[in-house]
Amino acid sequence: MAASNLVDDWAARLRKEGYRLTAPRRAVIRVLAETSTSLAPDQILRRARRYYPKTGLVTVYRTLDVLKGCGYVRKMHRLDGCHSYAPASAGHAHHIVCERCRAVMEFKGCDLDALIKSVRRRTGYLVKGHWLELSGLCPVCRKEA
Amino acid sequence: MAASNLVDDWAARLRKEGYRLTAPRRAVIRVLAETSTSLAPDQILRRARRYYPKTGLVTVYRTLDVLKGCGYVRKMHRLDGCHSYAPASAGHAHHIVCERCRAVMEFKGCDLDALIKSVRRRTGYLVKGHWLELSGLCPVCRKEA
DNA sequence: TTATTATTGAAAACAATTTTCAATAAGGAA
DNA sequence: TTCCTTATTGAAAATTGTTTTCAATAATAA
Ligand SMILES: [Mn+2]
Ligand SMILES: [Mn+2]
Ligand SMILES: [Zn+2]
Ligand SMILES: [Zn+2]
Numbered sequence: 128m129a130a131s132n133l134v135d136d137w138a139a140r141l142r143k144e145g146y147r148l149t150a151p152r153r154a155v156i157r158v159l160a161e162t163s164t165s166l167a168p169d170q171i172l173r174r175a176r177r178y179y180p181k182t183g184l185v186t187v188y189r190t191l192d193v194l195k196g197c198g199y200v201r202k203m204h205r206l207d208g209c210h211s212y213a214p215a216s217a218g219h220a221h222h223i224v225c226e227r228c229r230a231v232m233e234f235k236g237c238d239l240d241a242l243i244k245s246v247r248r249r250t251g252y253l254v255k256g257h258w259l260e261l262s263g264l265c266p267v268c269r270k271e272a
Numbered sequence: 273m274a275a276s277n278l279v280d281d282w283a284a285r286l287r288k289e290g291y292r293l294t295a296p297r298r299a300v301i302r303v304l305a306e307t308s309t310s311l312a313p314d315q316i317l318r319r320a321r322r323y324y325p326k327t328g329l330v331t332v333y334r335t336l337d338v339l340k341g342c343g344y345v346r347k348m349h350r351l352d353g354c355h356s357y358a359p360a361s362a363g364h365a366h367h368i369v370c371e372r373c374r375a376v377m378e379f380k381g382c383d384l385d386a387l388i389k390s391v392r393r394r395t396g397y398l399v400k401g402h403w404l405e406l407s408g409l410c411p412v413c414r415k416e417a
Numbered sequence: 418t419t420a421t422t423a424t425t426g427a428a429a430a431c432a433a434t435t436t437t438c439a440a441t442a443a444g445g446a447a
Numbered sequence: 448t449t450c451c452t453t454a455t456t457g458a459a460a461a462t463t464g465t466t467t468t469c470a471a472t473a474a475t476a477a
Contacts, residue, residue, distance in 0.1 A: 147423060147474050168464080183426040188465065204349040204403070208434085209464080223397050232395045242383055243406070250377045251411035252368050258349070260403040261388070266396035292443050292454060313433080328457040333434065354433080 133160035133214070137199055146193060154178035155190040164229040165203050165213035165222070203231075203260060225265035227272065232265070278305035278359070282344055291338060299323035300335040309374040310348050310358035310367070348376075348405060370410035372417065377410070 134157050138148055146152075154175035158166070166174070168187050175182040191212055194200045201215040203222060213222055213231045220235045243254045264272055279302050283293055291297075299320035303311070311319070313332050320327045336357055339345045346360040348367060358367055358376045365380045388399045409417060 145423095149424065149474070151425075181426080185427085185466080186425060189424085208355065223391060223395060223399065225397070226400065232397065234391050234395055236390070238387055238390075245381070245383075246368060246379050246406060250368060250379055251414075252370065252377065252406070253409040253414050254368065254406050255371065255408040257407070258403070258405040261391060261397070261399050262402070263400040264398040269396075269398050290454095294443070294455065296456075326457080330435080330458085331456060334455085 130157075130161045137194070137197075140197065140199075141193070144197065150179045151175065151182040151186045152190050152193075154182050155187055156194070159194070159200055159212065159214050162214070163231070165211040165224060165231045167205075167209050167211045171212070221259045221261070223261035223263060225268055226262050227264060227268040230265045230267070234261075275302075275306045282339070282342075285342065285344075286338070289342065295324045296320065296327040296331045297335050297338075299327050300332055301339070304339070304345055304357065304359050307359070308376070310356040310369060310376045312350075312354055312356045316357070366404045366406070368406035368408060370413055371407050372409060372413040375410045375412070379406075 134153070137156050137160065138153065141152070141156075142148055154177075155171060157178055158171050158174040162174075168184065168191065171191070172182060172184050172187045175187060191200065191202075195202060195212075198217060199215060200212045201220075201222060203211050203213055203224070205211055213233075215222075216233060218235065219237075220233050221237055222231045222233055224231045237257075237259060239257060239259070243257070246252065247254055279298070282301050282305065283298065286297070286301075287293055299322075300316060302323055303316050303319040307319075313329065313336065316336070317327060317329050317332045320332060336345065336347075340347060340357075343362060344360060345357045346365075346367060348356050348358055348369070350356055358378070360367075361378060363380065364382075365378050366382055367376045367378055369376045382402075382404060384402060384404070388402075391397065392399055
C-alpha cells in the first residue's frame with residue numbers, strides 16, 4: 128500500500144477504535160507510513176515536526192503506544208540498546224534490518240517449528256513465544272559494499 | 273561446569289587477558305556463575321554485595337562490559353524494556369527464558385538456514401546476523417501451571 | 418454552537434546508564 | 448617484603464530514555 132493511503136487507512140481505523148484524529152497523531156502516522164527504515168522516538172519527533180511543528184515528544188511516545196496496541200508498528204531492539212519502531216502489517220511477522228543504511232523490511236512465514244521442537248526436546252521448556260530479528264545488507268547496500 | 277569452577281575459570285581467563293582480579297569483580301562473576309536466571313544490573317548488585325558489600329553499581333556495569341567482551345555473558349532484551357545478563361558458554365548460542373520464573377537455559381544449534389534462504393530470496397537482503405530469543409515455560413513451571 | 422472529555426505539551430519526575438575524578442589497591446619489579 | 452606504576456574503584460554528577468502530572472486545548476457528538 129502507498130504511504131499516503133496508509134495514512135488514511137490507519138487514521139480511519141484509529142477513528143473506528145474510538146481515538147480522536149489530531150494533528151500530532153496525523154504527523155506521527157505520516158512519518159511512520161513514509162519511512163523505509165525503523166525510527167527511534169526522537170527521530171520520529173524531528174520528522175513529525177515538519178508536518179506539525181508543535182508536536183511534543185510525549186505525544187510521540189503516546190501515539191507509538193496506540194499504534195503498537197493496534198498492531199500497526201512493531202517495536203524493535205537495536206544493538207546499541209535503543210529502541211526503534213517500524214511499520215508492521217497485520218499478523219505475525221518479523222523484520223530484517225540493513226546494518227549499513229538501517230532500511231527495514233518485513234517478512235512473514237517464519238518456520239521455526241523444527242527448531243522449536245528440537246529446543247523443547249533438549250531443554251524441557253515448553254516454547255510459547257519467540258523474538259526474532261535478522262540483520263544484513265539490503266539490496267542497495269549490497270551492491271555498494 | 274560447576275559454578276565454583278566457573279568462577280575460577282573466568283577469573284583465570286580475565287587475568288590472562290590482562291585484567292586485574294579485584295574483589296568486586298570476583299563478586300559479580302560469582303553471582304553470574306551461580307544464577308540460573310538472567311539478571312538485571314541492579315539485581316546483580318544486590319547479590320554481589322553479599323560477597324563484597326562495598327561493590328558499587330558502576331563497577332557492576334563495567335564488569336558486565338568486560339564479561340560481555342570476553343563472551344562469558346550474553347545481554348538479553350526483556351519484554352518490559354529492561355536488559356538482563358545471563359552466563360553464556362563459548363560459541364554461538366541463544367537463550368530460552370521462562371515467562372513465569374525467569375529461569376534461562378542456553379541452547380545451541382539454531383538451524384535457521386532454510387528460513388534465512390527463504391528470507392533472502394523474498395527480500396533481496398543478504399542475511400548476516402540474527403537475534404533470537406525464545407520464551408515459554410521451564411520444566412518446573414510447566415508442572416505447576 | 419455548545420458541552421463533554423480525550424488529548425496535548427511543558428515541566429517535573431523517574432529510571433537506566435555513563436562520565437568524572439580523586440582515592441585505592443593489584444600485581445610486577447626491586 | 449617493599450615500592451611503583453597504573454588499572455580499578457565508588458560517590459557524585461551528568462546524560463539519556465521514558466513516564467507522570469496537570470492545566471490548557473481542541474475533536475467530536477449532541
Ligand atoms: Mn515468528
Ligand atoms: Mn531492548
Ligand atoms: Zn542498506
Ligand atoms: Zn519457570
